[in-house]
Amino acid sequence: MESPGALGGLGVLVTRPAHQAEDLCRLIEAAGGRPLRFPALEIRPATHPEQAQALLAKPWDWLVFVSANAVAFALELSGGLLAGPRIAAVGQATADALAAAGHPVDLVPGGQFDSEALLASEAMHRVAGQRILIVRGEGGRPLLGETLQGRGATLAYAEVYRRGRPLVDVAPLLARWERDVGAVVATSGEVLDNLVEMLGVVGRDRLLDTPLVVVSPRMAEQARQIGFGTIETAERAQDVALVQALQHLSGRPDSPVA
Numbered sequence: 310m311e312s313p314g315a316l317g318g319l320g321v322l323v324t325r326p327a328h329q330a331e332d333l334c335r336l337i338e339a340a341g342g343r344p345l346r347f348p349a350l351e352i353r354p355a356t357h358p359e360q361a362q363a364l365l366a367k368p369w370d371w372l373v374f375v376s377a378n379a380v381a382f383a384l385e386l387s388g389g390l391l392a393g394p395r396i397a398a399v400g401q402a403t404a405d406a407l408a409a410a411g412h413p414v415d416l417v418p419g420g421q422f423d424s425e426a427l428l429a430s431e432a433m434h435r436v437a438g439q440r441i442l443i444v445r446g447e448g449g450r451p452l453l454g455e456t457l458q459g460r461g462a463t464l465a466y467a468e469v470y471r472r473g474r475p476l477v478d479v480a481p482l483l484a485r486w487e488r489d490v491g492a493v494v495a496t497s498g499e500v501l502d503n504l505v506e507m508l509g510v511v512g513r514d515r516l517l518d519t520p521l522v523v524v525s526p527r528m529a530e531q532a533r534q535i536g537f538g539t540i541e542t543a544e545r546a547q548d549v550a551l552v553q554a555l556q557h558l559s560g561r562p563d564s565p566v567a
Contacts, residue, residue, distance in 0.1 A: 437461030
């Protein structure tokens with residue numbers, strides 16, 4: 310069980326979408342921190358769900374899910390049925406969402422959970438002549454699809470949701486920032502960009518001076534380009550690893566996480 314003072318009362322700005330933040334917030338509280346909920350991303354239905362619905366009904370050799378959001382919206386559009394003998398998930402949370410819905414995953418990368426890790430797997434190197442459907446949000450990263458096409462796969466995208474930037478009054482947050490915000494957690498590049506836009510010119514310096522926890526080296530480089538001074542990269546894109554990274558920032562790297 311986590312010691313109550315491992316984070317020493319650290320105030321942590323949690324920027325995940327509201328419906329995905331609670332598990333992380335509970336872990337931060339258990340570690341002695343104070344989670345401050347500030348969603349910097351909204352998940353909305355797809356602009357043209359009928360197109361994704363038609364693609365989900367076709368037969369595929371592989372269905373590749375890039376996020377837990379992709380799983381939830383795809384299952385809603387397909388009535389819980391997935392047409393594909395093999396299923397891949399980019400991350401463990403995505404794999405867990407599929408398994409919970411009765412769809413065991415055939416492939417999930419170990420180590421860093423991202424497109425690069427999935428592409429490094431042996432199965433994704435042997436896709437010539439195979440039909441692959443990537444299930445994602447609108448306008449996702451092109452790396453996965455372009456690489457699989459380059460390896461000879463026939464590929465399509467089922468874009469089952471879209472992301473948006475919340476419209477909120479940031480004045481109350483900025484008024485309490487110096488007192489309450491000791492660290493920021495961002496779990497995607499879009500969340501990070503949205504946060505910068507939402508806080509604007511008035512809040513930019515306060516944000517960039519605050520220690521930041523991210524989930525990948527790619528995000529760490531993005532944060533450096535933006536101008537963040539202190540950046541900690543979690544070992545994995547999982548809640549426990551995020552709290553461990555926060556503990557490292559607070560000087561308690563060896564404390565166990567509940």
